[in-house]
Amino acid sequence: MSSQLIALSDALADATQSAAASTVAVHTESRGSSSGVIWRAGVIVTGEHTLRRDEEIHVTLPDGRVVPATLAGRDPSTDIAVLKCAEAAATPAPFGDAAALKPGAITLVVGRTRASGPVAALGVVSLTTAERHTWTGASLAPYIRLDIGLQPTAAGGAVIDAHSRIVGIASPRFGRFGVTAIPAATVTAVVETLLQKGHIPHGYLGVGLQPVRLPDAIRQSLHRDAKTAAIVLEVEPDGPAHNAGLVIGDILVAFAGQQVARLEDIHAQLHGASIGKPLALQFVRGGAVQETSITVGERKSGGK
Secondary structure (H helix, E strand, O other), X not given: OOHHHHHHHXXXXXXXXXXXXXXXXXXXXXXXXXXXXXXXXXXXXXXXXXXXXXXXXXXXXXXXOEEEEEEEEEEOOOOEEEEEOOOOOOOOOOEOOHHHOOOOOEEEEEEEEOOOEEEEEEEEEEEEEOOEEOOOOOEEOOEEEEEOOOOHHHOOOEEEOOOOOEEEEEEOOOOOOOEEEEEHHHHHHHHHHHHHHOOOOOEEOOEEEEEEEOOHHHHHHOOOOOOEEEEEEEEOOOOHHHHOOOOOOOEEEXXXXXXXXXXXXXXXXXXXXXXXXXXXXXXXXXXXXEEEEEEOEEOOOOOO
């Protein structure tokens, strides 16, 4: 083995050990575990989809102790859950800028198992975009896909850049191939909200929608290239859409000043900051284009 490869191997091992000092194993069942990251003293971040229940949660700390943790909140849309654990007092690893990652950059996912200790997976960044909305409606900015084979025990582990800085946490939930790095800035924002409120507010219109092809005449009159929009199939009584006068059969073509071509275009506007605000809505009814405004409500469970 050449001296360069030996040096690289040693550097990766050092980076793994450094990051492992901030990782824990999270277990809610008698067997198996996932990983978590000590985000700050007393606060652990893990993958939301890995938590089998909200109670009787334990974590294995870097020093091997198994201690209880309590759930502060979970956000399925970003696959982030936040745990409180007073014994998790280790100083977290430094954070890096996820936006600085480029395709081809070397990354490590570092996690921990409850029995064997630290685990690591080496790979590269395969794709980066400035922003992308996931199928859950969450906005990840930047969106980073990693070409890494992720063990189930490492889900929720720390994504480390070449300078041993945490740039996010690893989630297999948002793509059929590879792993998504939930950016550290997104994680921090979700952590703060969950610690304060216990949940992430999401906007709500009170409608059931389905993609629909726009008639060519309407599309041309609107001067738009997109061939699809969203048709209203259901209106919840006394919901925001009902109060705005929408009815079944209306076709939404623009929302908050943005064209509606996919359902994701609606979801993208229903973030927490939109709740309680009137947003412009353009729709087609009976072949005529109409405009109104709709005041976004807060989603309790389900709905769009």
